[in-house]
Amino acid sequence: MSNISLNTITHPLEPLTAEELAVTIAILKRDQGINENFRFASVNLYEPVKSKVLKYEQGQSFEREAFCILLDSKSGYTYEAVVSITQDRVISWEHIPGVQPSIMADEFMECQNVVKSDEQMIEAFHRRGLIDIDKIMVDPWSAGNFGHHEEENLRIVRALCYYRPEPEDNLYAYPISGLHALVDLNAMKVMKVIDNEIVPLPPTHGNYTADAVGTIRNDLKPLEIVQPEGPSFTVEGHEIQWQKWKVRFGFTSREGLVLHTVSYADQGKERPVLYRASLSEMVVPYGDPSEPVNRNNAFDSGEYGIGMLANPLELGCDCLGEIRYFDAHFADSQGNVIQINNAVCLHEEDFGIGWKHTDWRTGHVEVRRSRRLVLSSISTVGNYEYGFFWYFYQDGSMQFEVKLTGILHTEAIQPDTRYPYGNLIAPQLFAAHHQHFFNVRLDLMIDGVNNSVYEVDTLQMEKGPDNPYSNGFYAASTLLEKDSDTGRDLDLRSARSWKFVNPSQKNHVGDAVGYKLVAGENAFPFAHDDSPLMKRAGFLKHHLWVTPFDPDEMYASGKYPNQHAGEQHLEQWAQAGRNIADTDIVVWYNMGHHHITRSEDWPVMPTAYISFMLKPAGFFDRSPALDVPPSLSKKGHCSSHSSGPHCS
Template identity: 40%
Template sequence: MTAERHWSDPLTPAEITEVAALVAADSRVGTRPRFWGIAVEESLARALAPGQGRPVRLVVMNAEAHAAWEVTAWSSGHDRTASIGGWSDVDAKRPGVSSDEARAISQAARTHPLIVDALAKRGILDTSLVWIDPESITGFEPEDLADRRLSWGTVWYRESADDNGYARPVAGLVPILDLETLDVIRIEDHGVIPMASESGNYRSGTWGPDREVAPLEITQPSGPGFSVDGHLVTWQNWSFRIGFTHREGLVLHDLAYRDGDVDRSVLRRASINEMYVPYLDSDPTAYRKNFFDWGEYGAGPLTASLELGCDCLGEIHYFDAHVLDGAGAAKTIANGICLHEEDHSILWKHVNTRTGEADVRRARRLVISFFATVANYDYGFYWSLYQDGNIELEVKLTGILSVSGIDDGRMPAFGRMVAPNVQAPTHQHYFAVRLDTAVDGALNRLVEVHAEVEEDEALNPWGNAVKMISETIDTEKDAARVADASRAVHWRIENTEKTNRFGESTAYRLTIPHTTRLFAKPGSIVARKAPFVAKQLWATAYDPAERFIAGEYPNQAPLGEEGITDWQKANRPLDGVELVVWPIVGVHHYPKAEEWPIMPAHRIGLRLEPDGFFTRNPSLDVPPSEGSASCHAPAPAHAGSTGSAHLHGTNEPEAASCRCDAHDSPSHH
């Protein structure tokens, strides 16, 4: 870690502390200010030399005054000391909820007389065993409380301190919470329903003895094939920089692939920009469930510490993550980002049946990952780079289903039974990805491609000719697109100034294989809150003010009036611009019994592939595997390894067992 601080590097604890201290010292924030996030102002910072002070923005609240501000500032560097730039008023209702704020309201609510009385009706007398998760209320604010900073609560009960509370919902009980005063304003009580009678624990040995599993060890005797210099990573022909923000968590900057002696750019920036999770159940303790987990809470503070042998295997490089907590202190998440290589089956193969010779190359990939624990759910985000120039994003959904109680003898109308008196509502997960493209340079265009049967019989006498139709997306109003596997729809992100040897624009192909549609009624709160989930791809011309697809402050925001559907009204041209594409990856989750009491990882994602970007297969220089002379033709004398590590599975003694616990996270969805 020798490199001097680069503009895109994650903020350091020292930078966070110095700026937060300047803000906290201002009299307008009061004696107990609350903070929500700090981030580098990337559009200004990009031009800075390493080691300079960096422009940042943060959000601070004075809960006692019902006031909030966005503050611009500079961190210290070779060229300056830390300083405040300016203050802008923010609607006090709308900043995201910090982990500290969530814990404070949870602790206050469970001892409130209204809650205590309601729990006593259900035979719950020890409130120390109760959890109350403050949930986002956007769109469901009671009319008489519309000006207050609000939340509503889901209530859970544990039979013991180590019980899985998310297995025992307290049905029918809905507190309305004031986040500023930490008060329970009122309670909806929809009647007493029997509690879950069955344990929801998932620890080793709970449901019988563990099965026998043969050891499987990953070894790299020559060390990893990547190199790390500060936050700059190089691997095989790839180079990129690791970033991290409060709202998005892991960010990748300046992805480039070395082609011969030239580093050719692919993406300027890549991140998970937002996550929307609507629940599709009219049950009184479920119908309000719909969350912008990033915009209303933040991926950064929800990031979990990763453990070697549990989350990542092999030769690992970890990056710590640093966030601003709700009290204005810098908080370090140890091992928040994992970097490692994986064997990934066959890269390419052919058997010459005439000579009996076979050529095969094994693929490996470089994986950059982080996990966010959002109360009951856990989400893993895995960016993978491949030797042939491909890029993949895989999202792994695991953790615990968000469940509701159900009365004896009833079956759920809008979900599935997972345990006695416990139902799991049908719901959806949408992940809005932000890709600032730079395919072979800064100026790109978006082209949609689909398949059609050739109807001209003169051109298609046998009925089997299929043509691929390309449509350039000229303006933003046309750039709300729908994925359609039945027509082989995909998109090309083309450079508008460079062509390959066949005269085609150099490009990368984007495919989104995992999609769904929102099944809520048009005009419903759920549909109006996140209009961007109606399409699978959006595109805009780069604007530094347009940072988040759901808008800057989606918490208790006016429904559907901000974010990408508003930006596109400008209808800016998209051909030959600094292009931003916004893929929407989605899954419709109809729960099943096998996902209880903890959910095996479900995987969804997207893929970027070179499409006329290279002259030919860029992985022809990958050497045969060591010790594989029997399954490939002799390698040319000049063939050499592009990386020093070799990934082997061995039967070494099993590693010491590990228990991987998520770090302290806020209590919400």
């Protein structure tokens, strides 16, 4: 048995602690003879099976296991291991042929050093007048899979280069276009240099610090958010209780934030809504058909790892108010335990009016302010920042929002040149149009494990005597019975939505209890269906898919999307014809941000927002926000007669 203390681990879904990570790595090194050729691609909690978690009661003993992906850089082989921390042994060790793990953080810096020391690249830099190699910066981009035979069975990235005149300069203002390299990460050497025309560096900097901007607004007064009595939430380990919500969360190296066992207290009992929810995959395809941007189709979650790239958050900058932070622990590729301080932020926010009504006959006003709980993290993936926010509302609604900011991917172009697949954002500086797609996996548990999905369309009534003024409409619901019935799209003309119900649980008017998905911004990809991108990301063809629960189907792009040709992902799984009615199901929702670039996005892009909501639809017998207490204005309660105190 391991000497590790499990007394402080209060639930089977608690993330691995730093101590558990260290023990896991030590067991692998001891039992499997792990040497310096091996890299640890990921080490995360091996989540117990759902049935055991749902039966767990506080105080019961449970196993602690880790799921590990390792790469032997000498042979190029990938291995999966399950390690029992409780039993101090390796439970399984399996070679997974023909796959590449995600690109690891230290491979980025090693790749940069290799490119900057390669003689052919140095000569190419010198031909462009770039003599000081220390000022060259390299962004390794995933290679994808485009059928190039010379890349088969190799672990490669594309190395795109930039120039940074001074340490504080924005390197993306000076892309070295016409030159890039392919790097073999296992051999850690440049395998191919692509040296095309010499393009001059753009003439203007893109610096964005306060000093670089110059005059800063001086009329912005302080805004303080204070909670003198502390926050309204309580936390035990990674379980949060707030305003009838109970939310457990985790944090993995690939997905980042993960929600577990989300429930809402109603009529004296905890009613489950979700078993698990997470970002399954991110795909960022570019519309530039020219080399090398035509291969920019990043799978940011599966190829890099959102959790591993999480930012340490700072009070007053990333979060405001009465904050509770949580650290994240991972293993780096060498097996060292690393800690990301303040990787997760928890706080409350005022969110305006929750509900209000003024009785114009009596002048009586009732108003309640809305407050929401915010659970968030932010990751930097190369030039872009992504903020991931889960919101919980007092009316039983949930929202997932992504905030996109950071710096555009840039290209230097010849003077007096324009292209239709992007825009000039500064003189001789080009930014290609692109898209950001986010696939969210929702393991539903609406008042129980067995759920169904209805597609709801609003239809016009036929003209006739029952519709004398031709203005009638109604909502029609269609049950999705097989996974092959899914691959469904939003439709503005029918105001389409999807409702998730538990057919065995009825509300007080006899309808099945449920939640509905309320979509926000969305888009379709513009790549052709037979393109290399869509062969790997066919799940982007539709906005919503439904599959029966399968613990092996965790990621829309498959377990190993890096350099994979595209087999074994959500589009294939959803063609099996499996039952999805009144059973344990998973909903996969895609939302897409369509980015036509503009000069206002430079040098740092103002935050763009994309989200969806889960709103109760027959889940409660009445509004669950009725019992939210009235807020206090400076003069008294926010509920009174119109001549008295009120606030909005």
